Amino acid sequence: MRKTDKKTDNQIRLFLTDICENFMKEFNGFQWLTHEADYRHFPETLKITLVFDRGDSLDDFLQSDARNQLMFMIQQELSRISVKLPSVENHIAYATEQKG
Template sequence: MALSKRDSARIDRSLVASLTEACETAEAEIPGFEWLTHTVNYADFPRSLVITWVFDTRAHRDHALATGLDTRIRELTATALHAADIAPVPLNRCVQFDCEEDCQARHGGNWRLRLTRSAN
């Protein structure tokens, strides 16, 4: 069942607030992490939810993945989703890692285009 506009807006506000807290924690703990964003189609929520964690460089992203910091990022994501009162989703599917360096090289720094293409 599709969510109403009001319900979608309420969920999005709550999700943004809880992800902002996760982002601030990660900025302090994870070298090279810069920001995060989410994409979602509320007609297919929460299955369509994707949270993209963005690093400054490929090297920082790869280091985080190689040293297990992705586990911490998934923990922060799970905490944020719980705080936003969102039903559990498979974190291995909904959490993605990216970097500014790759966006610049492949999409000219256009994150909107990059995120739209990665959602398809």
């Protein structure tokens, strides 16, 4: 990973940490988020995964205004660090901690 890639990755990690901490307080069932990217093909390979405690918490989130608010916040922060994505929603994945 090049030095500029490490800097970008760190900037993404920092703003996602802030978003995560705030969002945990605002949306019941939201647990954490993470990101990954292949910096040889960045930003096309950027993937941010949001993890919820259960499937019904995820369903509630997907049907709420919070989803659009979160997408907007992520898009704003990426723009602030000069990462341009045509549609941030295409780079978001969802998961649950629920087993079985």
